[in-house]
Amino acid sequence: MLRIEKTTENHSEILSLFGEVDASNSVILDEAIQELVDGGSKSILIDGKNLEYISSAGLGVFMSYLEDFQENGISMKICNLVPRVFEVFKILGLDQLIPIYRDRAAAFAD
C-alpha cells in the first residue's frame, strides 16, 4: 500500500509518502513527481517519515528524474527517512546523488 499526500511549505512542493513502494505501485510515485514537474514546480521535497519500505522500483523512479532536474534547475530533496530505509539509499550510493536531510527544517535551511 502506498499513499501520497501533496502539500506546499516554504515555496516547496512536498510529497509525503505513506506505506511501501514496490514494483506494484512505483508508478504512483512516478506520476506524482511528473505531475509536479508538469505544473512547473522548481522545488520538490520528498518526506519519508511514514515510508516503511522502498524497493529498487521506487528508487529507480527518483534516479530517472535526476538528470532532467539537473538540466532544468529543479531541486529534489528527501527528508525524514527512517534509518532502515535510509540504509537502502546508502547501499546503492543514492545518498551521494540526492540530497537527504534529517528533517524538513534541515532541508529548507540548505
Place this chain on the structure above:
Amino acid sequence: MKYRLNIACQTSALSGLRSFIQQALVGVAFNDNEKHQVTLAVEEVCANLIIHSHGCNPQESIQLEIIDSAEKLIFEISDQGKAFNILNYKSPDLKEVMLEKRKGGLGIILVKKIMDEIEFESENGTNTCRLIKWFQS
C-alpha cells in the same frame, strides 16, 4: 527450520511475500536492519522473475524456500520460466542507470551488495537462485 511459499507471478503478490519473510525471520539472529535488507534482496529477485521471466502472468508461480541453519540463512527461489542467471548479469554503473533513465538494474546491484553468496543453477526446466546470508559470529 524450513518455510515454503508459492508466489503467483503478479506484482501485487510482493507485499504478501514481504510479510511471509518477516514472519519466517522472527526468531532469526539478524537485527532489524539485516532482516529488512534480506527481505528486500529476495523481493528484488522475485520481482525480476515475475516481470521479466513470467510477464506478470498470475497463472504461473515461483517457489520460495527459506532454510534457517545454524550458521546461515538460505533463500531458495525456484521457477520454471525463462532462465535468468543473476551471476551472468553485469550490474550497471549507478551513473549509467541515471543517464539512461533506466528504472531497472538497481535491484540486482542491491541483491549483490546485500547477500554474502549467490548461486544459480538450471536443471530439467527448473531454475534455482540461492541467496545466502551468513550469521555474524
